[in-house]
Amino acid sequence: MNTTIASFLSVDTFAHTFADRWATTLATYGARRVEIVGFLVVQTLAFWVPAGIYIALPWIAPQFSERHKIQPAPKQPTAADIRHCAWIVIRNNAMSTALTAGLALLAGDPADEANKLLGLRIEAKLPTLAEFARDFVLCCAGREILFYYSHRLLHQPRFYRTIHKTHHKFLAPVALAAQYAHPVEHLLANILPIGLPPLLLHSHILTYWPFMAFILVETATVHSGYDFFDNAAKMHDLHHEKFNLNYGAFxxxxYVHGTNKLKRTKRVD
Incomplete structure (x- = not known):
């Protein structure tokens, strides 16, 4: 009993400490600065760090890498391909950051009554656990739907040749290639499916950041080319190889549309 009480008190103390630190951070730096800096921190920690680890695995743990890599060595991108990919991803990240900053400036001060129903909630009051869980699940569902239909639209011949073909340059993808895309695709298939659900739900920013982090780690993982997460990457790796199945994220x-099975259709080049 004493251990249970001590554990409860420890969690309760942590929650109060975190709430106090969060309120102090907002009061010190302002909601919009916190929003933009937080976006950059999440993008770095949840995408660039895991992507860098996945790409470095052949040098860090060569035997482990060889054992779990899906595609054979001759199909892997060259160092020059990866450097080029990194520059495109930096460009797309700059686009995402500029859009986040622009929307933040347009939204104005979230403390003003007129702005309380616009965009994310950025307030000292923390979301409840029930609200966090509800919005997190709904955001994941919304992202799955938006990504599936935008991705499948981009596979239509007129859009594939001019837009989506850029992303499919990597037949054997690496983690960074998750955001290697034409700017139009980056907006439609990467930014909107992640950003729109929490905006529509008017979610707390402390719900949005973990959701965004989860999606970024997920997309880096499924593009990593490694199969050590219960075949998580194999589905999307097969999409890059065959083109006409596995359009969704999860x-x-x-499953609903029957596109989880390979169909014999002519590939668009």
């Missing part, structure tokens, strides 16, 4: 919409 497989739910592919």
């Amino acid at each position: 497989g739910l919409m592919d």
